[in-house]
Amino acid sequence: MLDDRYPLEYRLYPYARSTDQDAATPVRHPVVIMGGGPVGLACALDLGLKNVPVVLLDDHEGPGQGSRALCFAKRTLEIANRLGCAGPMVARGVVWNLGKVFHEDRKVYEFNLLPEDGHELPAFINLQQPEFERFVIDRIRAAQSAGAPITLRGKNRVEAVQQLPDGVALEVLTPEGPYKLEADWVIGCDGAGSPLRKMMGLGFEGRVFEDSFLIADIRMKNESFPTERWFWFEPSHKAGASTLLHKQPDGVWRVDFQIGWDVDRTEELKEPNVRKRLDAMLGADVEYDLVWTSIYTFQCRRMTDFRHGRVLFAGDSAHQVSPFGARGANSGIQDADNLCWKLAAVIAGEAPEALLDSYSFERQAAADENILNSTRSTDFITPKSEVSHMFRNAVLDLAEHHAFARPLVNSGRLSTPATHDDSPLNGPDAVTGAPERTRPGSPCADAPGEEGYLLRRLGGMFTLLALNCKVPSGADALGCAVVDMACSPEGALGQRYLGTRGQAIYLIRPDQHVAARWEAPTLSDISEALERAKGKV
Amino acid sequence: MPDRPQSALVTMPNIPDPDGFYSELIALHDGRSAQDSAALNARLILLLANHIGDRDVLRAAMEAAADSGHAR
Numbered sequence: 001m002l003d004d005r006y007p008l009e010y011r012l013y014p015y016a017r018s019t020d021q022d023a024a025t026p027v028r029h030p031v032v033i034m035g036g037g038p039v040g041l042a043c044a045l046d047l048g049l050k051n052v053p054v055v056l057l058d059d060h061e062g063p064g065q066g067s068r069a070l071c072f073a074k075r076t077l078e079i080a081n082r083l084g085c086a087g088p089m090v091a092r093g094v095v096w097n098l099g100k101v102f103h104e105d106r107k108v109y110e111f112n113l114l115p116e117d118g119h120e121l122p123a124f125i126n127l128q129q130p131e132f133e134r135f136v137i138d139r140i141r142a143a144q145s146a147g148a149p150i151t152l153r154g155k156n157r158v159e160a161v162q163q164l165p166d167g168v169a170l171e172v173l174t175p176e177g178p179y180k181l182e183a184d185w186v187i188g189c190d191g192a193g194s195p196l197r198k199m200m201g202l203g204f205e206g207r208v209f210e211d212s213f214l215i216a217d218i219r220m221k222n223e224s225f226p227t228e229r230w231f232w233f234e235p236s237h238k239a240g241a242s243t244l245l246h247k248q249p250d251g252v253w254r255v256d257f258q259i260g261w262d263v264d265r266t267e268e269l270k271e272p273n274v275r276k277r278l279d280a281m282l283g284a285d286v287e288y289d290l291v292w293t294s295i296y297t298f299q300c301r302r303m304t305d306f307r308h309g310r311v312l313f314a315g316d317s318a319h320q321v322s323p324f325g326a327r328g329a330n331s332g333i334q335d336a337d338n339l340c341w342k343l344a345a346v347i348a349g350e351a352p353e354a355l356l357d358s359y360s361f362e363r364q365a366a367a368d369e370n371i372l373n374s375t376r377s378t379d380f381i382t383p384k385s386e387v388s389h390m391f392r393n394a395v396l397d398l399a400e401h402h403a404f405a406r407p408l409v410n411s412g413r414l415s416t417p418a419t420h421d422d423s424p425l426n427g428p429d430a431v432t433g434a435p436e437r438t439r440p441g442s443p444c445a446d447a448p449g450e451e452g453y454l455l456r457r458l459g460g461m462f463t464l465l466a467l468n469c470k471v472p473s474g475a476d477a478l479g480c481a482v483v484d485m486a487c488s489p490e491g492a493l494g495q496r497y498l499g500t501r502g503q504a505i506y507l508i509r510p511d512q513h514v515a516a517r518w519e520a521p522t523l524s525d526i527s528e529a530l531e532r533a534k535g536k537v
Numbered sequence: 538m539p540d541r542p543q544s545a546l547v548t549m550p551n552i553p554d555p556d557g558f559y560s561e562l563i564a565l566h567d568g569r570s571a572q573d574s575a576a577l578n579a580r581l582i583l584l585l586a587n588h589i590g591d592r593d594v595l596r597a598a599m600e601a602a603a604d605s606g607h608a609r
Contacts, residue, residue, distance in 0.1 A: 394579035404587040
């Protein structure tokens with residue numbers, strides 16, 4: 001009844017009987033999270049570190065096998081850094097900068113990503129999903145030892161949910177039978193197929209792409225392949241209509257073949273058939289072990305609303321994108337980042353419930369942006385009409401000879417964090433000549449300062465960042481952290497936050513997005529913006 | 538030249554020696570299959586579009602092209 005649906009990579013939270021199962025009446029918890037993937041784990045850790053008691057229910061006992069979400073972008077790593085687990089991820093992950101694009105048997109061009117200087121964390125790393133999850137769980141264990149109220153329950157599958165006027169009632173199945181639970185709030189992080197969404201009868205609309213992709217993770221035996229990303233359009237080896245080669249830790253490469261819609265999955269996944277494709281691509285003399293194979297199809301869709309009363313949806317359960325651009329797990333971690341401080345503030349009585357509607361508003365816009373980008377990549381990689389195919393190949397032909405066509409080549413636009421331009425939480429943008437990239441709604445760009453990197457100094461609470469000036473007197477009583485930093489116009493900090501001005505004060509949200517900025521605010525300017533950023537206006 | 542907004546699409550005659558240009562364009566396609574010609578046209582559109590670079594002009598050109606056609 002509670003059989004695993006997939007094999008585990010690590011069994012990190014084996015089933016253990018909870019006293020809740022023996023309670024006469026259902027025990028009530030402030031927050032229950034459904035799903036132990038990257039998003040559910042990030043929510044549990046973030047809330048637990050904010051001292052909000054949280055119970056995570058997963059129908060498995062640890063991360064599943066398979067590299068799956070492979071590419072973790074800088075914003076995800078910055079969030080992980082705030083949560084205290086980016087270090088081991090970066091140490092273990094693979095960083096690449098050089099990409100090559102091929103069409104048929106010709107190299108069309110290569111590009112070097114040359115990441116911008118002055119950031120603590122790399123633009124992205126390649127790291128297998130179960131490794132990412134293990135590092136978050138390690139951090140959760142350390143936080144638990146230090147008293148964070150986090151509970152992970154393996155082999156606890158939610159079978160039914162019911163909204164109550166002030167909470168949610170859940171029926172949970174375990175290997176020892178069912179029990180009942182109640183929660184003030186539920187976060188659904190139970191993936192694209194979200195059982196929670198289905199139990200609540202909620203829709204998930206969007207576009208289905210009629211194509212399948214075969215993933216083969218392989219460990220090379222002798223060959224030393226370079227740490228680069230190679231993408232083939234219509235490769236002459238014919239092993240796939242497009243093919244992607246990507247490096248993972250431990251000498252493992254991911255190969256991703258586009259194999260068409262009408263395929264026999266069982267047949268395609270047989271080792272000899274997978275090897276036939278790989279041999280065609282790599283040459284018959286390259287030796288390798290197959291580590292993991294899988295076939296996936298994808299949809300681009302989202303829920304209309306991410307909040308339904310006391311139930312909030314985050315990650316793939318709320319929105320699903322094509323894998324091109326690494327926008328799945330990365331956007332889900334940003335959901336967690338956006339949601340957790342708001343939920344903690346509502347639970348603590350510091351903000352009205354309406355603050356949670358801003359989660360829905362901001363992250364729905366972000367999901368639309370991700371869906372737009374990943375749909376455009378998909379349409380370029382797998383053209384849907386003859387004329388679209390012709391223009392795609394015209395771009396590739398031109399890109400071989402002319403630089404102008406290279407930005408039109410779209411084999412995935414890497415995940416960048418959303419700027420919440422129209423958010424109701426945004427306050428004044430009152431620094432004339434300040435850079436666009438740090439306008440209200442933007443995620444703070446990192447920059448080095450005299451006492452370490454900016455994002456480290458911001459931490460995870462409302463912060464007033466005073467650059468080359470002092471906050472008005474009384475501002476330190478508003479309940480915000482105050483960070484004073486000096487910067488020159490030429491340095492990264494000055495360039496990213498001051499532009500042409502000599503000084504500025506930024507109000508920064510707990511998720512490190514800019515709420516408002518001024519050249520010289522009064523105390524009431526600041527307290528008004530703070531009220532607005534807490535959803536009180 | 539009459540005043541016009543900087544990003545308006547030029548739809549008045551603007552090519553010197555129109556007959557010469559036209560025969561060059563047709564000669565470019567001599568001996569090519571229909572598919573080859575269509576691919577060549579696609580490359581030509583992309584090159585010209587990049588040269589123009591102005592999104593408003595490009596959008597106006599797409600609209601003018603779409604509006605002037607007859608379904609056949």
